[in-house]
Amino acid sequence: MDHKLGEEVNSRFGKRIGEALADPQIRRNFRNALDGVMAKRAEQFPDPDELWQLRNLDKAIRANSLHKLPQLLEQLEQQLTDNGIQVHWAVDGEEANKIVSDILDGRGVKKIIKGKSMVTEETGLNHHLEQLGYEVIESDLGEYIIQLAEEPPSHIVAPAIHKSRLEIADLFAEKFPDIPYTDDVDEMTHSARLILRKEFASADAGISGVNFAVAETGTLCLVENEGNGRLSTTAPPIHIAVTGIEKVVEKLSDVPPLLSILTRSATGQPITTYFNMISSPRKEHELDGPEEVHLVLLDNGRSAIREDDELDATLRCIRCGACINHCPVYVRVGGHAYGTVYPGPIGSVLEPQRLGIHEAGKLATACSLCGRCGEVCPVKIPLPQLINRIRAESNEAASDSTVRGHNSLRNQKEVLTWKLWSALYCSPLLYGLFTRTATVLRVLAPSKLGAWTRYRKAPKPAARSLHAMAARKGVDHE
């Protein structure tokens, strides 16, 4: 990765796409991995009616959370505080990082173990802590692999999905010359487990994300498969959870339907191996658990997204990655091509809003509007509609737009093209003249049409337009 995620997204997007498409190994890795995960998801939803009902229910739960967001966040803070969990508020990533390092400062903390957290990717927390001299170790296997490789995640659920088994074996061989080479998945996992066990035991603090924060009870829910989330949040004396403000849900009873659709949509599992409900630090009579628990609630543009009546649906996202897994663009270019923390369809909607159109609006051009993402989204985010909306925000935003950097991709050549197009297609006279000219002069139609003809022959106008043929055949015209 040539630089930090979320910077120069627009300007480097084309180059990154070109590089990704030119790498057959990357394309194979993504195709193989995503074929598997799509098939597993499909197996989990044999009954379309049940899926339909569950999606409607989960959409309603998430919409309700966002509708009542300010009051639920207040309730969450109160409940967590009552439970002994310390709550911190961060407007942006920088503030969140500072809150975390301030908690750790002067406590003799050297080693920090991390459970998987996309929000801390958003804030660049690892980098911040490493600059201050802390040792930060990712404990999710996928995150651990990419930390070894010094790469950012390429997928929000499966961060090392761009790597094949053999590439990981080579990476392990390079980083751990003392361990005999193996490309057996179980043996590699075993090696990583042995290494990470020691880190869990010796870590001074643990950092995790949150999947659902329950306002009613002050419970932080964490969904995971490897037990690393549980160890990161229980073994060290300090646990800091970092999450976006939109992750709050109103009631404990909101959690089961969300959890059920999350695991099935994400990895095709009926339930994950671990589901953690963190409700307080260690109590007096208890033998284990952290001595203190903190929650950092990050805004980072989320409140602004909530202001828009259509785009607020972005915040319903439960980060399952199903839209990414089913995207025909993502499967070909992979996660790194986007240059942002969140790739794929949800990234193409969220990142232009979070970073601004001027920084990341072009992501929305990498979509054929095929509709697969919207079809599989467990909380029914109308992703194609929102991607289309981001395109409008890029070029021709409404006068009351609240989207950062709106209209910043508007260019005069394109504006003129669409103005001419509109004039032509609005006037039956001009349009008729155009089709007659094009059909009569069809032999003069260009055989090269830029990039179109790198992959295809150019279409030729017909000898007569449908208008002309219908008139000639005497088809009724009124």
Added chain:
Amino acid sequence: MSNQTTDTHVYLFGTCLIDLLYPDAGMASIELLQNAGIQVIFPPAQSCCGQPAFNSGFRSEAREVARKQLDCFPKSYPVVVPSASCAGMMKHHWPELFEGNRDEERAYEIASRVYELTEYLVDRLDYQPVDKGESTTVAIHSSCSALREMGVADRIEKLVGGLQQVTCVEQAYKSECCGFGGTFAVKQPEISGAMVTEKAASIRDTGAERLISQDCGCLMNIGGAFEKQGEGPECQHIAEFLLERSNGS
């Protein structure tokens, strides 16, 4: 769903792509409907549903072009569109495009009577295809709009399935987008090119003699790739294919 339609007339909205590049698909649509006893009206003032601008983020230009089309369908007849993508624009996005606008009500009213061609044939006419042709093998590619936005992709399968001499073969990754996506193919030509190259290969691998679709946009894209690569089945719109089979030529 009614198979005893009381429709006597329909409007045909030919689409800009068919008008200029694939008028035979438009004429075949008209003929199929006429053969089924329906009076077809082709409003001459029609041009384009506005989709290219709408999907490119230029909504006011899309609205102006779409507004002109609203005048084309004054009577309450169904509006039949031989393209799921344009039908989807008219049915689902016109109401959105005209929201809060003086033409909102009109856009809603017209949207409520828009049908994609195969949807109209199956749902409203209970069309029973006649097969007088030689035995042949075809692959079907349904557009993303037919599959997902309109949810009508099973109609083309049913129609082709009703042809006795026609065998259907299925390509790998059948429901995946062909990579056209309108201006997507222009704005992201390399991704679009990668998509259509793989789509063309998977269809060619079936050994089908023809590729049939309800959308000419996909056929232009995939067929253009076949031509460029110098091999691939013949591409044909479903209306032309059904008409040809019923004529036995």
